[in-house]
Amino acid sequence: MPPVLAIHGGAGTMRRTAMTPVVEASFRAGLRAALWAGHAVLASGGSALDAVTHAVMALEDDPQFNAGRGAVYTSAGWHEMDAAVMDGRNRAAGAVAGITGPRNPVLAARAVMEHSGCVLMTGEGALAFLRGQDLAWEDPEYFRTDRRWQALQRELERRRSNAADTRDDAEKHGTVGAVACDAAGNLAAATSTGGMTAKRPGRVGDSPVFGAGTWADNATCAVSCTGHGEFFIRWAASHEIAARMRHRGETLAAAAETVVAELETVGGDGGLVAVDAAGNVALPFNATGMYRGRIGADGVAWTGIYREDLRTG
């Protein structure tokens, strides 16, 4: 039942052996903080759009996740972030790609949606527009984390030595996102990412591509995806879920699971979070894990990482 909010913090191969109890507890705490940030908006009568924005801001501010502070590096050693937001009430949409500067890329995406007359803006042109907006800015040092910098160095060394890629996906990529249904039954989705570690400068993934990594339409669902973005673009993953609901009458769960399963057959590892206007939530993924969580009207935060039941605490 609405209001409800669901989030993800990346999906892929995750070895339990690489995770200590302390690290796992820290990830779950980060997920809960984001759930509560979004829930606080919904509980006070706020919109789904504001709720997903605040939830994603919390994940961007948390250096554990690959978005905002803690974003991964391009092969050139800098950050290029992508973010998107979409409002299910009227399909208003805004996205940025390939930017560094605004502390919260999801707020940059909202500024594009609300003030630019555009839907998607990239690079220097996007930054020029955003400088005229009321946004907090940060130096590159703010976004830097030693963990991501070391991950870049290891990946560049691996490429030099032509060694096999044995990294966990958590080291390779990741995305954060949120979907919500507010008390009025309005839907919204937001997604934010640093992309893939050591990606080519200029590469844009599925997050800011509406219909791929991000979608929201009150008539069907709100969806935010994470995983190997190129496949999510080529399979129009999030819009395909909406299309299955509208044209085939499938439930949210059936449509979301079908799309994630189809992506697995073609090598598109990842997952997504989705919600419909009745407050149903789906959190499917085809990899060994997905950082994820949900929170309903009672304000209890449920989180999961591996293939396991969600839990509190």
Next chain:
Amino acid sequence: MPPVLAIHGGAGTMRRTAMTPVVEASFRAGLRAALWAGHAVLASGGSALDAVTHAVMALEDDPQFNAGRGAVYTSAGWHEMDAAVMDGRNRAAGAVAGITGPRNPVLAARAVMEHSGCVLMTGEGALAFLRGQDLAWEDPEYFRTDRRWQALQRELERRRSNAADTRDDAEKHGTVGAVACDAAGNLAAATSTGGMTAKRPGRVGDSPVFGAGTWADNATCAVSCTGHGEFFIRWAASHEIAARMRHRGETLAAAAETVVAELETVGGDGGLVAVDAAGNVALPFNATGMYRGRIGADGVAWTGIYREDLRTG
């Protein structure tokens, strides 16, 4: 019946009073040249992918159309071009956004598809990758046309004086694109554009957004769109046509016309060209005109501009 190819060169408000017989004949000649370029590939047993690439190259090389040479200017007085190509055989896809340099942006999109490991690349990062590819490059002067430069000056002056926007859409924007079904029943789509006259630097339209302005999947259709791109993104126009065919069993014509009509109700002016694996072609638009054409196995080029039957010669 395959092989068949269809193209567009932009859609929108077009006043017949603003068109002289000489200018109209010149546009039709440009459309025919592009149709023959694509048909030559198909007639010699080439792939739909190569056919749409060659048809779009011809339109990019023709300064009458808003893509490649003759592209419109951003508000800052330079060119930022977007292009995309998609192969219906395996949904391979490549796109560039916000670039100036490669003579044919559609070839840049193909290089991304075939050699980058990415699907979408933008700006300086894209150009850095493309410099390592086998592409012809041009100086900004090559892309310059007096017509587009004057259109920019008039639009900037209009904004300064807060006058109403009474331009024909042909002065504001435009896109070129092609779809094809080859003798083997394989589909492909390509789209290329300079965007909108006096657009914000950094603005990206629907052309390089797969599922919006460009889509190809042998199971359904290949689609290339033109019009007010923000609406085509928010309605996932091209993927919605494919979804209606797959999930509702609609014909290509019914699906394409439904989507173009729905876009009209929300203010999304424009049109598209589409083809399915049986060789059916649809060329719907919701504005007063769309530069368009089709060519079948017999090699006869049919063209149209206004609401009129296509004609030869």
